[in-house]
Amino acid sequence: MGELTLKERYLHILEGRDIERPSCACPLQTGTIELMKKTDSFWPQAHSDALKMARLSFGAWKYTGIESARVPFCLTVEAEALGCTIKQGDLISQPSVQKHPVSDKKSLENLAVPNPEKDKRMPVIGTAVSMLKEWTDDKIPIIGGVVGPFTLAGHLRGIGDLLLDFFDNPGFVEEILDFSKEVCISFSNYLEDQGADSITIIDPSATTELIGPEDFKRLVAPRIEDIIKTLKTPAVLHICGDTTAILDAMEKTGARGISIDHLVDIETAKTYLKNSALVGNINPIDTLMLGSKEKIESETKACILKGADIIAPGCGISPKTPTENIVNYINVAKKIRGKL
């Protein structure tokens, strides 16, 4: 048997078939200012132009050695297609949701699940996925990122109002979440059809910094499970913050990869995860953006030795991160991998 392609390694790890040698794929955002310059694909245009999006994403592999190509670079694609007002952002800041369309039951009923082939930027992401698929000759994993149901519900309703609805109108919370789930299913299935090899579901608002583990298990986890059941490719689930208390529930969703923030200890996390791959968790700011060469090296080594299966930052890469630093962690990870 010949050497695995990067795509095969990533998928094997997520399928639990080859967890001896880690992958250096990055299931979270990879756009940086230096890469934007190298690929002549700048934010905010690269959020809405498929060619620029694909070039910036491909640049992460080409110029840093990250073993995947991942789109999009923001968390607002679904929200925008549902009528949220979006601020475009600039070179260093991502697009953000400004206004929330769901004020009551009626405004929720007026929303329809968007058509990913047509609505707003959804087809842009799909087109970027198929371009990447073609450019990489099917050898590098193409990762499609979608926003999880709780974060999308927060975009739609406004997170503060959504959290008060827990007490004032619990049924409404379930309705918004059910609708968000359908959007997530439709968009992630579309990205698979366009050629995505794996879907990353990111649900930052479902963090235990905001809602308790009980609410996560009751409201969020079952819906993520429903989404994953519809997928043909293995899913990675990322939730920000210290998720130690919900790791078991995250795994039960059927996610094949559990992506953890740098606040979570890998060894502790491993005791909760039975058969999913662990993704993480280099500190994206203190280490990857600002850290010395030595700090990046030692933290990367620690991630591998503690047992991470996919070596990646614990959150999206910050745009001011120097290419050199990314190259650095990738090289350290590859070197150790060679010895395993």
Add this chain to the structure above:
Amino acid sequence: MEEKEKIFETLKSAVVSGDHELAIKTAKRAIEIGIDAYVCIMEGLSPGMQVVSDKYEKREVFVPQILRSARAMNMAVDILKPHIPVSSVRTNGKIVLGVVAGDIHDIGKNLVKLLCEAAGFDVIDLGKDVPVEKFVETAKEEATDIVGMSALMTTSMIGMPDIIKSLKEQNVNCKVIIGGGPVSQSYADSIGADGYAADAAKAVKLVGKLLGG
């Protein structure tokens, strides 16, 4: 128990349980029978919010419960406030708060505001997506004791050093504290901030400490 004491206790438990109807009813009763409205806030509502804050710090409750309690407190404050003579209000210090430019995640900042106000600090809330100049101008004009800024994204937090630099350049004499998901104590140290807090409950303690309270 005296009726006054009972009112304070009820206000406190209304805040703890997030029962805004009870909070409103009790505040109205307090005014009716002539209890000092300011003392109602300081002896009833504020300690209630402190209980909630402590529970959040121990992760016994989470943000939905804090928001519910804050709503009960604010609705009671709205009733009590018109009855407070300006002269009787003492402030423990003045704080300017905002979420840095490029970031609209303001729930953490709002929690810090709620808990600081409950602890008797005067808070000027600049909202979210706040430009550097706005922080500096306000800190200058209001002669604030503390500037608190938060960021929830690895992409937006990198604007924090600019604010600190600008405050220094313009000789604005105040402490700077930071918070938010991607931020850490070592990041605070590296950009020259005076303090970092991991959550809103810790932020209030930090403010108290920095102001020598």
